[in-house]
Amino acid sequence: MSSALMANYGHPELQFEHGQGVYLYTADQQRYLDFTAGIAVNCLGHCHPHLVKAIREQSERLWHTSNLFSNIPTERLAQRLVDLSFADRVFFANSGTEAVECGFKMMRRYHYHHGRKQRVRIISLTQSFHGRTLAPIAACLNPLHTEGFLVGDSGFDQVPFGDLQALRAAITEQTAGVILEPVQGEGGIRAVAVDYLKAVRQLCDEHGILLMFDEVQSGMGRTGHLFAHEALGVTPDLLASAKGLGGGFPIGACLSIEKVAEVMTAGTHGSTFGGNPLATAVGNAVMDYISDPAFLQTVQQRSARLRAGLDVLIQQYPTVLAEHTGLGLMVGLRCTCSNADLIKAFMQVKLLAVKAGGNSIRLLPPLNISESEIDEALALIKAACDSLS
């Protein structure tokens, strides 16, 4: 298929014409079970009626004003995020990478504001993924993402995932803060250990530096909690959210405690589209579901059903599957065969999933998936494993 698009995504073979719930359809009505959910974005599936209604109603009322003016859905979504989380303030952006960028800027500005101008460096973990703008790629140092793009030292110090001694040793009088994903996504669906996370929190407090969680992928109900760190019992100072927050409409958010947010005085940061009322109207509609503890409970039940089925398949197909990882419906499938081969086999049976690091595959279904759809996915995974073993 010839395309006027740049080739940075390669050349996707599949094109979808419409989606409904957990299914995607090609123009010739081929139906695929979508366990990518737009890479953890379509948390209520495709074209959920409540989200469709919200965007339709908002589109007839107000699309955009810029941040020269306040608007109702944006104020409401910020308040709801604050009411339900550790945070006191919210900045709205349009994507995950911008939410992360905002957090990086806030870390530096916080110390600058308090006269600690040398505290500019940020510690990150290996195999992390924080986005594709310059600061996030500098934080992650994945050669595939950095080659030909970075100039000099961008102010990040990377330490091995889960290695507390290395993190302690990396803290200097120049350190502003630490960023990590409580559950790594692209890196291969790995949750950090609770003891490690608690120790990192303590180290940050001892050194007066800030702790930021990137919950762009793990947040908004994906793990059966509003944010994954709630399951791990450790609270950050800053948090990046995006993906599921808009259920498919582009939005990002940087959440912060007051003592850091207060340094972001008028003019320090901004975005033309951030806090766009169309985006936040959809965000509020997503919140109507995700904020319900009963909904989050169901996510955990669906996760248990999926994982119980995967346990059986791991026993049955040891030459294909090694283990499942992650929390809730953020499921990693570590492969014994090549993950690329398994993705291809999934495609043959019309199941869509996402590749990740550590030779694994991500299963990221919509959070409102039914029990029978979980069972259908398990049957397709079994068929794919059969074809490879």
Ligand SMILES: Cc1ncc(COP(=O)(O)O)c(C=O)c1O
């Ligand atoms: C943990 C994490 N952070 C940041 C990002 C970047 O988000 P976006 O692609 O919306 O900029 C992603 C995207 O996959 C992510 O998984």
